[in-house]
Amino acid sequence: MTFGPFALPGQLPPKKLRAALMKRRYLQSLADDAVPPEIAILDRILGVAYTQLVAAAARLRIADHLADVSLTAVELASRTGVNPDALARTMRALCAIGVFELGPDARFGQNRVSYALRSDHPSRSREYAMLWATRSLGQAWADFDQTVKTGENAFARVHGADLWSWFDVHPDERELFADAIAGRTAFEAPSVARAYPWGEVQRVCDVGGGSGLLLSEVLLTKSYLSGVLFERPGLIESARKLMTDRGVADRVELVAGDYMTSVPLGCQAYLLKGVLHGWDDDHCVRILRNIRAATKPGNRVIVVDAFLDKGDPFDVVSDAEMMVLGTGGRERTQKEIMDLLEEGGFRPNRVFDLVTTGVVEGVAR
Numbered sequence: 001m002t003f004g005p006f007a008l009p010g011q012l013p014p015k016k017l018r019a020a021l022m023k024r025r026y027l028q029s030l031a032d033d034a035v036p037p038e039i040a041i042l043d044r045i046l047g048v049a050y051t052q053l054v055a056a057a058a059r060l061r062i063a064d065h066l067a068d069v070s071l072t073a074v075e076l077a078s079r080t081g082v083n084p085d086a087l088a089r090t091m092r093a094l095c096a097i098g099v100f101e102l103g104p105d106a107r108f109g110q111n112r113v114s115y116a117l118r119s120d121h122p123s124r125s126r127e128y129a130m131l132w133a134t135r136s137l138g139q140a141w142a143d144f145d146q147t148v149k150t151g152e153n154a155f156a157r158v159h160g161a162d163l164w165s166w167f168d169v170h171p172d173e174r175e176l177f178a179d180a181i182a183g184r185t186a187f188e189a190p191s192v193a194r195a196y197p198w199g200e201v202q203r204v205c206d207v208g209g210g211s212g213l214l215l216s217e218v219l220l221t222k223s224y225l226s227g228v229l230f231e232r233p234g235l236i237e238s239a240r241k242l243m244t245d246r247g248v249a250d251r252v253e254l255v256a257g258d259y260m261t262s263v264p265l266g267c268q269a270y271l272l273k274g275v276l277h278g279w280d281d282d283h284c285v286r287i288l289r290n291i292r293a294a295t296k297p298g299n300r301v302i303v304v305d306a307f308l309d310k311g312d313p314f315d316v317v318s319d320a321e322m323m324v325l326g327t328g329g330r331e332r333t334q335k336e337i338m339d340l341l342e343e344g345g346f347r348p349n350r351v352f353d354l355v356t357t358g359v360v361e362g363v364a365r
Contacts, residue, residue: 017355017356018355021312021355021356025313049093050097051129051132051133052133053090053093053094053097053099054094054099054117054129054133055129055130055132055133056090056133057090057091057094057099057100057114057117057129058117058125058126058127058129058130059130060080060082060087061080061119061126062076062080062091062100062108062114062117063110063114063115063116063117063118063119063126064118064119065079065080066100066108066109066110066114067110067118069109070103070105070107070108070109071107071108071109072106072107072108073085073087073088073091073106073108076091076108091108094114095108098111098113099111099113099114099117100114101114117129122183122186123183123186123187124179124180124182124183124184124186125183127176127179127180127183128180128183128184130176131173131176131177131180134173134176136155136159136166136170136173137155137324137325139158139159140154140155140158140159140324140325141154141324142158143157143158144323144324147323147324151323153323153324153325153326153327153328153329154323154324154325155324155325156327162327163278163325163326163327164232167232167234168232168234171234174234174235175238178210178211178235178238179211181210181274182210182211182213182242184274185210185213185214185273185274186213187356188214188304188354188356188357189213189214189217189218190217191354191355191356191357192214192217192218192273192304192354192357192359193214193217193218193220193221193222194221195352195354195359196302196352196359196361198218198221198222198225198269199222199224200268201225201267201268201269201299201300202224202225202226202268203225203226203227203228203266203267203268203269204218204225204226204227204228204267204268204269204270204271205227205228205229205230205263205264205267205269205270205271206227206228206229206230206271206273207230207259207263207270207271207272207275207287207291208230208231208259208272208273208274208275209229209230209231209239209271209273210231210235210239211235211238211239211242212229212231212239212242212243212252213242214271214273214304215227215229215252215271216242216243216246216248216252218271219248219251219252220246220247220248225251226251226252226253227248227251227252227253228252228253228254228255228264228267229243229252229253229254229255230255230256230257230259230263230264231254231255231256231257232256232257232258233256236254236256239254240254259275259287259290259291260283260286260287260290261290262290262293262294263290263291263294264294265294265295266294267294267295267299268295268299268300269299269300269301269302270291270294270295270299270300270301270302271301271302271304272287272291272301272302272303272304272305273304273305274304274305275287275305276303276305276332276337276340277305277306277318277322277326277329277330277331277332278322278325278326278327278329279326279327279328279329280327280328280329280330281328281340281343282328283327283328284340284344285340285343285344287344288301288340288341288343288344288345288346288362289344289345291344292344292345292346292364292365295364296364297364297365298363298364299363299364300346300349300361300362300363300364301341301344301346301361301362301364302359302360302361302362303337303341303359303360303361303362304357304358304359305331305332305337305357305358305360306318306331306332306356306357306358307332307333307334307337307353307357307358308331308332308333308336309333309334309335310353310358312356314356315331316331318331319331334351334358334360337358337360338360341360341362344362345364345365346362346363346364346365347362347363347364347365348360348361348362349361349362349363
């Protein structure tokens, strides 16, 4: 995984980013107010079509093909090996929803939005689009009615395996998931690396840290730190490459395992980024108790997750997503995260409220 020449979004000044997100929500509400309600709701209903259209462009690397040149549908079809008429209609639909542009010469080109679909963009929007359009996720969402009736996880019900077990036998989707999550982490990592006082610890274990992007960002920020990346075996090689690419491989120990069983010993801080929201309270407490068993009194666990009480629309939708994908997972309020820390053997301590996420520190009792 590379990050190309782009600045990570998280490097934007936090106040400006927060203001931009608030402005976007306000403009969306104005747009809804300007049309009859049936038009506004239709836009939401068509979301499944938008997902598949964008994912098609992502799989075909359309943004890469249009990086420096505008092309006709026939030219694009020749480069991507698909039907020219079908691609022309797909591209027209994408232009209609604001992704790519159609010029008066019938040539398609990039616009500001489609630029994020380039394969070297740090947001990993291309991978995120393809992930959301996978058949496995689509089938789980299609059974959402049953989840509303029962409160049970849709993915496990539909596929007979939870998301992580599914990934063990579908490594292509696991890699897609890891890349997509890395894009979200790229957005948040610089803020987390700046906000927390890492100088108070010497060795950090990133538990369930995916390919290790957040850990690598922390290590780049603080040259005196060393780290452990603890992940399922299938992601270790991806993490090794990323750590090498970012120049911190000599300060990271890569350990494969299952945090539901145990975590590595000997670290002063244990980082949980986007882990707890995928599990029910009992599993979360189990994870925290495994960390507590691995560390000494006074050491820390650092939980990085959404604060549902902030009211961010993305977090609220993510909470619904957890009903489909998580094993009893849910987004939580700041207090709910603190309550889990208490039950897991940690005293809730400092809180860092960032733009798109939150950080809660627990101190081992």
